[in-house]
Amino acid sequence: VTAGVSVGVLGASGYAGAEVLRICAGHPGLEVAHAGGDKNAGAPVSALYPHLAQAYPDLVFEPEIPAGLDLVFLALPHGLSGQLIADLDAGVVIDLAADFRHDESFAYGLVELFRDEIAVATRVAVPGCYVTAAVLAMAPLLKEELAEPEGIVVDAYSGVTGAGSEPKAGTMFASVAESMTAYGLLDHRHTPEMESALTRHVGRPVELLFTPHLAPANRGILATCYLRPTGGESTEDLLGFMASHYKAEPFVEVSERIPVTKNTLGSNSVHLTVRRDPRTGWIIVISALDNLVKGAAGQAVQCANLVLGLEETTGLTTTGVYP
């Protein structure tokens, strides 16, 4: 595999699709040949996204997908990938939506857990942003049986871009700025995805309650996960275990420092810490990531690198844009 892999991005007018374009602009091995966007068909990408104007001066949103692309990223609203997959003529397909996350013909694109499967796949379904944050936080503890697979609470806050680019009352500046709230109580679609990814990885049923919240920020997910311990490991033990477990991972940072979403802005990294409360017994794991990068487009490119046989970190950074 060499530079010159021809890439199509469907749903390029959405935030995740635009983020795929941004990352591809700095990626030496991927060359964007097509930007799909029905509603904006015919308009230059730069008109909707001036931050991409210099990288893609001539790219125009097109309604028709050309045949024979080497790689297609699907960044469409949930439900659309499933409709067009049958007609899609592309060597590699990386889907960012939920459509194929439970489909066995797709590898599940959570690289740190399923790297080997992804590397040999040509179809990958990238997990959701909350799922990536929560599963990377808890998987090692559950796999190693240091925490109970039941009674888990995942309390997480997301920046607004997680809600998509379609104008809605709930995502207007005046609704969000200076505000905090919860949503999707009890039945958020990411709950079964978290449980199923963990269950599959751990090998026994994992049950949890997930409460998503909205914070007045563009990007970022902070997941605070509460688990019951199985044994007597201290904070020090758990920090050592997690650091050791993720030592070789280029995009996971384990530290005693409490993660701060802002440090991950624009980077593909997850920042993690863990504590054991000696008083109440609870284990707390906290993770932070950029929902559009490690939670979407960056993870998709990480998967693409694996599938294409490129260095896994190509075109991705661990360095956030701070402050």
Place this chain on the structure above:
Amino acid sequence: VTAGVSVGVLGASGYAGAEVLRICAGHPGLEVAHAGGDKNAGAPVSALYPHLAQAYPDLVFEPEIPAGLDLVFLALPHGLSGQLIADLDAGVVIDLAADFRHDESFAYGLVELFRDEIAVATRVAVPGCYVTAAVLAMAPLLKEELAEPEGIVVDAYSGVTGAGSEPKAGTMFASVAESMTAYGLLDHRHTPEMESALTRHVGRPVELLFTPHLAPANRGILATCYLRPTGGESTEDLLGFMASHYKAEPFVEVSERIPVTKNTLGSNSVHLTVRRDPRTGWIIVISALDNLVKGAAGQAVQCANLVLGLEETTGLTTTGVYP
């Protein structure tokens, strides 16, 4: 008791003290005669707080507390109230700091739980902002034994004014904007205060794990509380119980709507909702309030109204400044 109660505000240069001044400006029965502020002594209040310039054109920060004030609000950093209380010559003292919250010579100023004690007191210690949010959310369920007094998780986010007005690296705009993080893991000072207030009200030991977080907002606390149920009450049952319990309270709003901190901005109200997850069993109670009003200055004025025999709602509003 009539209009013309002379009021001193110590620590008026801090956010909570300035908020007491703001509320007093619209209160027909309280007349500010003294604004204390050592560091700013000699400066007009309007120089530090131009939003108060028209309400208090001639008020100046003074280092010395005059004798004989009818009422003093103490809005000082924790630890200072205890040092000066012995020399304080004032009919009524309302302390916003932690110094006397565990002192039996002070009534505990969480009005909805301890109204009768406050009404006959002349010394009141107002609870912390997180404590008010969490305790009002959980007290009815625990008192009625609808939830277990152990295994509780309180996951809460606060706006930045909760960290005080002293410039610090962690409260700069560039540290906070576009960011989410946790702090005070395991040992935040509000944890024992929550437990002790609940234990005292409920009559049996309550144990919980509290995790405070910082959100990029000026004001607001959103507390998401997780409790194990004792019985089989549904969401509908719990909403009915909470609504009925708080029906007569002027500053508690129970609704099926998920609370949003922004709706409480500048108001003295707490917004509450509750859910029962039929799948995992957890009860979730969510509360929202303005940390500087119901979480500090507004609650202090509510206590003062009770002590002075005024209508409890005088000078306070239930209407947030939205959006």
Place this chain on the structure above:
Amino acid sequence: VTAGVSVGVLGASGYAGAEVLRICAGHPGLEVAHAGGDKNAGAPVSALYPHLAQAYPDLVFEPEIPAGLDLVFLALPHGLSGQLIADLDAGVVIDLAADFRHDESFAYGLVELFRDEIAVATRVAVPGCYVTAAVLAMAPLLKEELAEPEGIVVDAYSGVTGAGSEPKAGTMFASVAESMTAYGLLDHRHTPEMESALTRHVGRPVELLFTPHLAPANRGILATCYLRPTGGESTEDLLGFMASHYKAEPFVEVSERIPVTKNTLGSNSVHLTVRRDPRTGWIIVISALDNLVKGAAGQAVQCANLVLGLEETTGLTTTGVYP
């Protein structure tokens, strides 16, 4: 005129209309009898605006305007007031839209300039938010011929609520947060309104260039106005002149302090300062206000108070909610 004036608010589902409701909730002489809102007809006001839930527990958006209201506030999108005015049966009409701002059958509701006309009117057209900020900043200097009526530049920034409550791509959190931009270059509709209000007040043609900008804030307008001087007045002279000119105005604060929009949040005040640059000659006047209060709903209530013969400041505050 007494308490019990029955009030209708048309367009109550928009931000300005909701702000009229908020102010009326604390106004002892106005009683809201009707909230109009076609799109939300049948829904409780509290469902759309939970910050008003306790103030108006039973108020429902209604499509039909009842006859015989004492006072109607029109907070409709521009163009609609003109369509329904003929059929409107109400003693007093205060319009917040642009429809009648150039209509001689309406008083122009910029109180500080046209108080006497408003006091005897029953129809008032309240000026736009930018116009209020810029005109109050410049009118005294132009009237007194201290500045040239030509070559003026008004460079102003507004918070997002000025763009209305309808979801649009440009007012989403992700479009606005962390961003600054200009809009409406050269031909913003407020330009002729500024010129005409100033021309009428000053008595000779005033010409200016106005550039509106969008800032990542909910509320607030900061207008920085540049004028050429006619004479040699210094900063000190100009500050003295402005302070003296506005001395009796309850809602104008002149100070050497540079205005900060945040200090006016929720208040009906305008904060002003002025400078003379000895080097380039320019006079700079800076004004700050809350676009939904002094820039819309508060000014409307101020006009209503005048029309009804109430104290002009009734139900309004000069104290911002800071920080």
Place this chain on the structure above:
Amino acid sequence: VTAGVSVGVLGASGYAGAEVLRICAGHPGLEVAHAGGDKNAGAPVSALYPHLAQAYPDLVFEPEIPAGLDLVFLALPHGLSGQLIADLDAGVVIDLAADFRHDESFAYGLVELFRDEIAVATRVAVPGCYVTAAVLAMAPLLKEELAEPEGIVVDAYSGVTGAGSEPKAGTMFASVAESMTAYGLLDHRHTPEMESALTRHVGRPVELLFTPHLAPANRGILATCYLRPTGGESTEDLLGFMASHYKAEPFVEVSERIPVTKNTLGSNSVHLTVRRDPRTGWIIVISALDNLVKGAAGQAVQCANLVLGLEETTGLTTTGVYP
């Protein structure tokens, strides 16, 4: 010159210094060998800046500057560069402070205007952020004598990082969020720097009034510049002239689109537009950039690339992190 240029960053604990580190982390030809930071001496860079933890796992703030570095970036508070320059043993010095901006032994690092001088220099003084925004906006028009060199108004807003990393009352989140204000009226230090850079480039005296403002954003400068025309060029003429003038510049984007600071976040680009108001005659030029990149660290690296004979764009991007 090859990869392996050893780099020292003095003042690496400040925002501009940290941004130099961030950019160097992705630069193939610069290798950071030293991070200076007196106050934080001995602490790991990752402790203060976790966003750099993976890029520089072992880098520690050091008080002493090693001898023999190939290149030193000075990102110190104004005044310190001047003190240490005599003792500085480094092949190339790029200063981000004001100390040498008027010193003839330093090239003035505004690349688009003084590229040839920079390319042959070993000492470069990088201009301030406001200066870069305003000068790039106006220089072509003034040089070509399309606009008068007097009577100019520059009205600009900056994000908060421009005020530095030292905690101050005015840069706290609670002071800035939801707020707009002006500062440095009449005498901001960037005024003479703008005038002198323009005067030198244009070859005749340029005089302007500059008013800086603070916006609630982390990064970004939006400069709105008002000039009097010399002739009758229309908006179309001026857009064509500017586009043509900057056509070959990799980091200047001229468009009819109104610049938006957010589109430049993390990129080294300046976005520009221009208008001619047919009514009042004014020419308006608007520019947007990231104050820490094109306004500081990015421009410094752009200069370093020139001095070192590297491709000018190495390690820099034109693609903003949006949204």
